[in-house]
Amino acid sequence: MNEFQEMPSAASAASAQAADPSVHQLLFRWEGNQGRQSTGMTAVAHSCSAERADQLARELGPLLWVSGSGAARPSIVRTLSRSGGEVLLARRWPAKDPGGRPSTVTHVLMGAPGTLKTRQCLGLTYGGWQPPESAEQVSEPLSAVEYARLKELARQRLPQMRDRLKSVRHALILTAAEWLRDPSQRVSLLVEETNPPGWPDRNGVPLVYLGLFLLFGSWPGHDWTFATYDTVDTHPLNLTSVPRWEEDTGGAGPLARVPAHTPTDPRFEHHAAVRLVDHLLTNLDRPPGVPQLTESLKGGAALDRAEREERLRRILGIEHRETRRVPRPEPAPAPAPAPAEIPYVEPYLEPRHDELHDELCAYEPGQHMYLDALLRSVPDEVLMHELHWGELPAKAEELVLTELGREERRQNRPLETRHALCAQVLAKGLHLPPHGQADEHASRAALMQRAADLFTWAVAPLVRDERHHPDLRSLLNRMCRDPHPTAGNWLQRAIISPPIGGDPDLPPAVWQPVLGTLLTLAKGQQPTTSEPTPTPPPTAAQTVMARIKNPTNNPGWTVGAIIALMVVLITTAVILA
Numbered sequence: 001m002n003e004f005q006e007m008p009s010a011a012s013a014a015s016a017q018a019a020d021p022s023v024h025q026l027l028f029r030w031e032g033n034q035g036r037q038s039t040g041m042t043a044v045a046h047s048c049s050a051e052r053a054d055q056l057a058r059e060l061g062p063l064l065w066v067s068g069s070g071a072a073r074p075s076i077v078r079t080l081s082r083s084g085g086e087v088l089l090a091r092r093w094p095a096k097d098p099g100g101r102p103s104t105v106t107h108v109l110m111g112a113p114g115t116l117k118t119r120q121c122l123g124l125t126y127g128g129w130q131p132p133e134s135a136e137q138v139s140e141p142l143s144a145v146e147y148a149r150l151k152e153l154a155r156q157r158l159p160q161m162r163d164r165l166k167s168v169r170h171a172l173i174l175t176a177a178e179w180l181r182d183p184s185q186r187v188s189l190l191v192e193e194t195n196p197p198g199w200p201d202r203n204g205v206p207l208v209y210l211g212l213f214l215l216f217g218s219w220p221g222h223d224w225t226f227a228t229y230d231t232v233d234t235h236p237l238n239l240t241s242v243p244r245w246e247e248d249t250g251g252a253g254p255l256a257r258v259p260a261h262t263p264t265d266p267r268f269e270h271h272a273a274v275r276l277v278d279h280l281l282t283n284l285d286r287p288p289g290v291p292q293l294t295e296s297l298k299g300g301a302a303l304d305r306a307e308r309e310e311r312l313r314r315i316l317g318i319e320h321r322e323t324r325r326v327p328r329p330e331p332a333p334a335p336a337p338a339p340a341e342i343p344y345v346e347p348y349l350e351p352r353h354d355e356l357h358d359e360l361c362a363y364e365p366g367q368h369m370y371l372d373a374l375l376r377s378v379p380d381e382v383l384m385h386e387l388h389w390g391e392l393p394a395k396a397e398e399l400v401l402t403e404l405g406r407e408e409r410r411q412n413r414p415l416e417t418r419h420a421l422c423a424q425v426l427a428k429g430l431h432l433p434p435h436g437q438a439d440e441h442a443s444r445a446a447l448m449q450r451a452a453d454l455f456t457w458a459v460a461p462l463v464r465d466e467r468h469h470p471d472l473r474s475l476l477n478r479m480c481r482d483p484h485p486t487a488g489n490w491l492q493r494a495i496i497s498p499p500i501g502g503d504p505d506l507p508p509a510v511w512q513p514v515l516g517t518l519l520t521l522a523k524g525q526q527p528t529t530s531e532p533t534p535t536p537p538p539t540a541a542q543t544v545m546a547r548i549k550n551p552t553n554n555p556g557w558t559v560g561a562i563i564a565l566m567v568v569l570i571t572t573a574v575i576l577a
Helices: 010-019 050-064 118-125 147-163 165-181 205-216 268-281 305-316 355-361 365-376 380-389 394-404 407-412 415-428 444-462 466-481 485-496 508-522 540-549 557-576
Strands: 022-030 041-046 075-080 087-096 102-111 186-190 239-242 255-258
Touching: 022 050, 022 147, 041 050, 050 075, 050 087, 050 102, 075 118, 087 118, 118 147, 118 205, 147 165, 147 205, 165 186, 165 205, 165 255, 165 268, 165 305, 165 365, 205 239, 205 268, 268 305, 355 365, 355 380, 355 394, 365 394, 380 394, 380 415, 394 444, 415 444, 415 466, 444 466, 444 485, 466 485, 466 508
Parallel strands: 186 239, 186 255
Antiparallel strands: 022 041, 022 102, 075 087, 087 102
16 A cells, blocks of 8 residues: 555544545546547546546546657646536646556546635645655555645645745736736746746746736636646646647637747736736735735626726726836837727836836845845846946945846846846946945945956956957056056956956957056156156056055055066067067
8 A cells, every 4th residue: 555545544534524525536547548438548546436537537638648749747737527516636747658658647636616725726736745656556446535634735835835926926927917908818828948037947837826816816707727837728727837839729718828028018917917916925915816806806807908907007006107108218219109908018017117116226224135036036128227227226236236147147148138238337337346435334345346246247258249349448448557456456356366257358459458558657757857846646557566565555466566577578578679
């Protein structure tokens, strides 16, 4: 007897029957048709009657397995029985059929109406409810599962799921917008191998489904049916996650396909979804369904789109001008006029003058963790947009730069976005070390290190690209002339021996003009006059020598020594020539 056949004690069984109903379980494997008119997926073990098991095999049909490219992945389906009204929760995982071919084993829980509720099913979905290893050999009758045990398992998982909802904020916004536009449509979520911040990976899909349930509750007016993974989105399920989209063959009713990228033509519903999702994420202890929908817009799913939008505008306090395009400082062609019923909104779902900008500008030290989570769900373009305006407090700007420099973002960032960020860092001097007094939260040395590290990951990998050469020449010329010790330390950390990444591959077009300038300065030509004159400021070469003579008083002396040595060698070569 294994875990699928484990029988409760007589006392616990009697107690469970008195307190909670039991849940039937069935195990399906591919056994071939064997002369029967069925799918070939047979209930090889079950706690219900054989007749009911055969009926469910025919009713569930293709939901019992996953086929096609990329099918070898576990998944869970929640649906309702058409014949008995029971809730069916099916866990599918890849296996081999008796002939050694790829197949599927499916473990189904069947609960009477009122059991296996949506939130409990989502908790069970986040990790499953039984180990699958022994299932492939089960062939004996199964016992019913104690409903109380399933409830307790879901109860233990739901808090950690709620804590992670901010990590899928972007997916919640885009999916919620589709149901605000048309609550009756099915939604297909595209989850690829690599996804942007705020989008789930294959294991995070249940988080999106839980967030949507907590956001909408019963407001859409449909049952909560879903598949955490499939290769097609044509099943009669309200939510499906797929790794790619095939040609739409119709399926069961209207379908909205939601990709990971921010839409280029977002609608009013996207703007409303931002407000509703952010409300949810700060009120996760409330019952399912935000009050703006379940109370203020009760019955709104049955309204036509125009009336639903107008009422939702009033509820959320969104004026028409807020969702129209905000002019940008850079000249751009005017967008084509949008239909009256779909106002044009900013290309970013989080406009600069909306909640994100306000949160950053009002930064306080205690908000660090909250802002970290908020920034993680925002695309690169929005973060760069915030940096562009230069309105952020120093600490908030540091948080934005830290998020842009996160390893996962750097690895997945498109090349053109990397170049745009590099150009912005150079143009705004974000990579430069500070002079003067440091702020109250960081020393000057710490600020210098951050600036040098920013140069290392944002600029150094792209120094071979000619479009950045003018800024790089200006940067190095300035830093080599600068007598301040911080400049020498910055050169040491950013150029000579970076602690992260490799040495920057500076091309001759960048370093030769700078070295030529240093060689000219090293000759130390002084003005000739018989009049007493004020002592001129030290030249770069004199400053370098001073650093060498007094290393203990100048932390950047090592850099000065290296530059001085280069100058001496080149000068000697010129004289000997």
